[in-house]
Amino acid sequence: VHVYISIFLLFLSYIFINQSNRTWMEAQRYCRENHTDLVSVRNQTENDLIHGMINVGTFVWIGLYKDYWQWSDQRNSSFRYWAPGKPDNNTGNENCTVASITQTLNGTWDDRQCVLEVLFKGKKCQ
Secondary structure, eight states: OOOOOOEETTTEEEEEEEEEEEEEHHHHHHHHHSSSOOOOOOHHHHHHHHHEEEEEEEEEEEEEETTHHHHHOOOOOOOOOBBBTTOOOSOOOEEEEEEEEEETTTTOOOEETTTSEEEEEEEEEE
């Protein structure tokens, strides 16, 4: 069962896939095979829209990964919304990014191990 929630912003549609938890690489593969890519967040407005789509207490993969922290779709954007003290590479291999939808983190980002299984958000061009 797939549940899709779409928001249209400047001809982009964001799709929240509430199917199963996946690693960052599995989520990226799924998005690329079925849509375009994991979501790249270009500005605070887009981050707020994504934050509004996700239930509190949820973490979702976004397309930012550690290769000088670039977006998986290769587009350029200097926008970052890290939680205080992040990224910290706490475990020594936190190379992927989640948007943290909690009451205290309020949509900020955290670096996580890419092998953890969490929900993810895809992006589809319209």
